[in-house]
Amino acid sequence: MGQGVHVQELPGIGKRYDIDLGRADQRVSVVVRSGGVRDLYVFTSTSADPTAVIELSEEQARKVGAVLSATFFEA
Amino acid sequence: MxxxxxxxxxxxxxxxxxxxxxxxxxxxxxxxxxxxxxxxxxxxxxxxxxxxxxxxxxxxxxxxxxxxxxxxxxxxxxxxxxxxxxxxxxxxxxxxxxxxxxxxxxxxxxxxxxxxxxxxxxxxxxxxxxxxxxxxxxxxxxxxxxxxxxxxxxxxxxxxxxxxxxxxxxxxxxxxxxxxxxxxxxxxxxxxxxxxxxxxxxxxxxxxxxxxxxxxxxxxxxxxxxxxxxxxxxxxxxxxxxxxxxxxxxxxxxxxxxxxxxxxxxxxxxxxxxxxxxxxxxxxxxxxxxxxxxxxxxxxxxxxxxxxxxxxxxxxxxxxxxxxxxxxxxxxxxxxxxxxxxxxxxxxxxxxxxxxxxxxxxxxxxxxxxxxxxxxxxxxxMPDALLRPGWRYVREETISTSCTHLDQIKITTTDVDVCPACVADGEQWVELRLCVTCGNVGCCDDSPARHASAHAAGTGHPIMQSLEDGEDWRWCFVDETLVRAPAGTPVEAGEK
Structure with missing residues (x-):
C-alpha cells in the first residue's frame, strides 16, 4: 500500500486501512467489509477508543470519497 | 401432500x-x-x-x-x-x-x-x-x-x-x-x-x-x-x-x-x-x-x-x-x-x-x-500475575494497532543497560527506554531528565519500548498510543 497507509486483514470481516494523518489527535481508519459496507472510524483524541464510527453503504462511500477527492464538483 | x-x-x-x-x-x-x-x-x-x-x-x-x-x-x-x-x-x-x-x-x-x-x-x-x-x-x-x-x-x-x-x-x-x-x-x-x-x-x-x-x-x-x-x-x-x-x-x-x-x-x-x-x-x-x-x-x-x-x-x-x-x-x-x-x-x-x-x-x-x-x-x-506485570498502569486501556509508524521499528534489542545521557551528567534514572528507530537508550518520564521523551521530541522518532525486565510494551509518541505489531507478523519482524 502507499505511504502512510497500513493494511490489516480481518478474517471473516474484510480489510482495515489505517491512514496516517501525521497527528496523534486526528486519526482515521476505514474497514472495508467483504459485503461492501465501509466502517469509518474517526479518532479525534489520543484515546484508542474511536470518537465516532460511521457505517457507509458502497454508494454512500463513493459519494463521500468523490467529495473528499474533489472529483465531485457541482455549483 | x-x-x-x-x-x-x-x-x-x-x-x-x-x-x-x-x-x-x-x-x-x-x-x-x-x-x-x-x-x-x-x-x-x-x-x-x-x-x-x-x-x-x-x-x-x-x-x-x-x-x-x-x-x-x-x-x-x-x-x-x-x-x-x-x-x-x-x-x-x-x-x-x-x-x-x-x-x-x-x-x-x-x-x-x-x-x-x-x-x-x-x-x-x-x-x-x-x-x-x-x-x-x-x-x-x-x-x-x-x-x-x-x-x-x-x-x-x-x-x-x-x-x-x-x-x-x-x-x-x-x-x-x-x-x-x-x-x-x-x-x-x-x-x-x-x-x-x-x-x-x-x-x-x-x-x-x-x-x-x-x-x-x-x-x-x-x-x-x-x-x-x-x-x-x-x-x-x-x-x-x-x-x-x-x-x-x-x-x-x-x-x-x-x-x-x-x-x-x-x-x-x-x-x-x-x-x-x-x-x-x-x-x-x-x-x-x-x-x-x-x-x-x-x-x-x-x-x-x-x-x-x-x-x-x-x-x-x-x-x-x-x-x-x-x-x-x-x-x-x-x-x-x-x-x-x-x-x-x-x-x-x-x-x-x-x-x-x-x-x-x-x-x-x-x-x-x-x-x-x-x-x-x-x-x-484481573490479577497482574496472570498477565505481564508491565501493564499495571494501563490495564483498562484499549490497545490499538492503528499506529501507522510500525514500519519505523528497526531495532528491538540493545546491550546498553544505562542511560548514557544521565551517566554523562552524573544523574540518576528510574527506568530505561529504547528508541526502536535508531537504538538510542534514554531514561523514562519518571526519571528527572526524561531523556527518552527528549530524544523522541528532538529526532521525531516515533516509537520507544520499555527495556525493563518482564515489560514488553511500546509507546508511539506521535499517535500517543500503546502499540502492538499486528497479528500474523512475528514481533521481531523488523529486526535487522
Whole structure:
C-alpha cells in the first residue's frame, strides 16, 4: 500500500486501512467489509477508543470519497 | 401432500419481526428465531402456529446444509495458514479448555458417552456470527486484539469440521467397537477425499457449475451442494460435513465470490427456518428440568472463555483489557451448538440434549453482548500475575494497532543497560527506554531528565519500548498510543 497507509486483514470481516494523518489527535481508519459496507472510524483524541464510527453503504462511500477527492464538483 | 403455508409464513414473519426488535437492543438473531419456534410450537401452551414440525423438516435440513456450505465457501484458508504459530496455540488452548469443560460436564451429567461428546462440542465451539457482529457493533475493529479474536473463531470453524467427522460414527447407530472404527475410517476417508477434490479437482468442479448467468449458477450450486450433502449422509458421514467440504471445494474455484453473494440470502432465510424448526421441537416444560445443568454449563463456559482470553493475551502481549475482550467476545454460542444438538436428536440420543442446548444458547446470547460491552470491569479486577506485570498502569486501556509508524521499528534489542545521557551528567534514572528507530537508550518520564521523551521530541522518532525486565510494551509518541505489531507478523519482524 502507499505511504502512510497500513493494511490489516480481518478474517471473516474484510480489510482495515489505517491512514496516517501525521497527528496523534486526528486519526482515521476505514474497514472495508467483504459485503461492501465501509466502517469509518474517526479518532479525534489520543484515546484508542474511536470518537465516532460511521457505517457507509458502497454508494454512500463513493459519494463521500468523490467529495473528499474533489472529483465531485457541482455549483 | 400437506403444505402448511400459513403456519410457515406466519412463523418466519414473526421470527423476523422479533429478531429485528432484538437487534435494536443488541441481541443476536439466532436465539430470537429459536424462541419464536419454542413459543409457537406444539410443545408450549398458547397459540400453536405449526402443528406438525416435521412439515418443516426439508426446509430446515436445507438451512443446516446452506449454513455449513456458506461457512466453507467463505473460509479464509490462506489467512489461517499464514496467521502464525501463536494464533494456533492461542486457539488450540481456547478450544481445548472449552471442549474439555464441556466433555467433563457431559460425562458428569451421566446421560451417556455419545451425549457427552455432543455436549463437549456444543459448549466448546462459539458462534462466529455473534462474535463478528459484536466486534462491529462495539466499534472494536481497530483494537489490537480484534485480529486475534477473528483468527480464533476461524480456527474454531476448522475444528468444527474435524469434530463433526469424529462425531459421525457416534451419531450413526453402530454398536460394536469394530463398527465404530470402520465408521470412523469411512468418515475420515470421505473427508480426505473431499480435501483432495478441494486441492486438485477445484477446476473440474468449477467447470461443472461455472456459468456467466447468475440464475444458472445458483441452481447448479444448490443442486451440487444438496447432492453432496445427501451422499455424505448415505455413506454415514453427516450431511453437515459434506456441505462444509463442498463449500471448501467451491471456495477454490473462480466462481467463489459470486457463489458467496448468491447463496447468502438463501442461507439466511433457510437458516432462520432451521432455527425456528429447532425451537418447535422444544417442549417449554422440559426447560425447567435442565436449568441446573445449564447454569453449571454457563459458569464453566465463562471460566474457560476468560482463561482462554488470558492465554491469548499472554501469547500476544495484550493487557488485561485485551484478555477480557478476547474471552468475552467469543462467549456467544449459536448456530454450531444448535447444529450439533439437531444431529444428536436426529440420531436418537437422549432427548434432554434439545432443551439443554436451547436454554444454554439462550442464556449466553443474552449474557455475551452485555459482558463483552462491559469488559473493562473484568479488566479492572484481573490479577497482574496472570498477565505481564508491565501493564499495571494501563490495564483498562484499549490497545490499538492503528499506529501507522510500525514500519519505523528497526531495532528491538540493545546491550546498553544505562542511560548514557544521565551517566554523562552524573544523574540518576528510574527506568530505561529504547528508541526502536535508531537504538538510542534514554531514561523514562519518571526519571528527572526524561531523556527518552527528549530524544523522541528532538529526532521525531516515533516509537520507544520499555527495556525493563518482564515489560514488553511500546509507546508511539506521535499517535500517543500503546502499540502492538499486528497479528500474523512475528514481533521481531523488523529486526535487522
Amino acid at each position: 400437506h403444505v402448511d403455508l400459513v403456519g410457515l409464513g406466519a412463523a418466519v414473519l414473526i421470527a423476523g419481526l422479533v429478531a429485528r426488535a432484538g437487534r435494536r437492543v443488541g441481541l443476536p438473531t439466532v436465539p430470537c428465531y429459536m424462541v419464536i419456534g419454542i413459543l409457537l410450537g406444539p410443545g408450549t401452551p398458547g397459540p400453536t402456529l405449526i402443528e406438525h414440525p416435521e412439515d418443516l423438516a426439508m426446509l430446515a435440513a436445507l438451512g443446516l446444509i446452506l449454513l455449513l456450505f456458506h461457512l466453507g465457501v467463505e473460509f479464509p484458508v490462506e489467512q489461517v495458514l499464514g496467521s502464525g504459530r501463536r494464533l494456533f496455540i492461542a486457539a488450540g488452548c481456547y478450544i481445548a479448555m472449552n471442549v474439555s469443560a464441556g466433555l467433563a460436564l457431559g460425562f458428569a451429567l451421566g446421560w451417556g458417552t455419545s451425549e457427552a461428546l455432543v455436549i463437549g462440542g456444543a459448549l466448546g465451539i462459539s458462534s462466529s456470527a455473534i462474535a463478528t457482529k459484536l466486534l462491529i457493533e462495539l466499534h472494536r475493529l481497530t483494537n489490537a486484539e480484534t485480529p486475534v479474536v477473528l483468527g480464533i473463531i476461524v480456527i474454531e470453524d476448522i475444528f468444527l469440521a474435524f469434530y463433526l467427522a469424529l462425531l459421525s460414527p457416534v451419531l450413526s447407530d453402530s454398536d460394536s467397537a469394530a463398527e465404530i472404527l470402520r465408521d470412523l475410517a469411512v468418515s475420515f476417508g470421505f473427508l480426505l477425499l473431499l480435501f483432495a477434490v478441494a486441492r486438485y479437482g477445484a477446476r473440474l468442479v468449477g467447470a461443472l457449475v461455472g456459468t456467466r448467468e447468475d440464475e444458472l449458477l445458483a441452481v447448479l450450486v444448490i443442486g451440487l451442494v444438496v447432492l453432496v450433502a445427501g451422499v455424505s449422509e448415505e455413506v454415514g458421514v453427516s450431511d453437515a460435513i459434506g456441505a462444509l467440504l463442498i463449500g471448501l471445494v467451491v471456495s477454490r474455484t473462480a466462481v467463489r465470490e459470486r457463489v458467496e453473494r448468491l447463496v447468502l440470502p438463501l442461507r439466511d432465510v433457510f437458516a432462520a427456518v432451521f432455527f425456528v424448526s429447532f425451537g418447535l421441537s422444544i417442549d417449554v416444560g422440559d426447560l425447567g428440568s435442565v436449568a441446573v445443568p445449564v447454569a453449571v454449563a454457563v459458569c464453566l463456559t465463562l471460566i474457560a472463555n476468560v482463561a482462554g482470553g488470558v492465554v491469548a493475551a499472554r501469547l500476544f502481549g495484550f493487557n488485561q483489557r485485551g484478555a477480557a475482550n478476547i474471552g468475552l467476545t467469543i462467549l456467544g454460542r449459536g448456530e454450531f451448538s444448535l447444529i450439533l444438538a439437531t444431529l444428536a436428536l436426529g440420531a436418537g440420543l437422549d432427548a434432554r440434549i434439545g432443551p439443554f442446548v436451547a436454554l444454554y444458547v439462550l442464556v449466553l446470547a443474552i449474557l455475551s453482548p452485555l459482558l463483552a460491552a462491559n469488559s473493562h470491569y473484568l479488566a479492572r479486577i
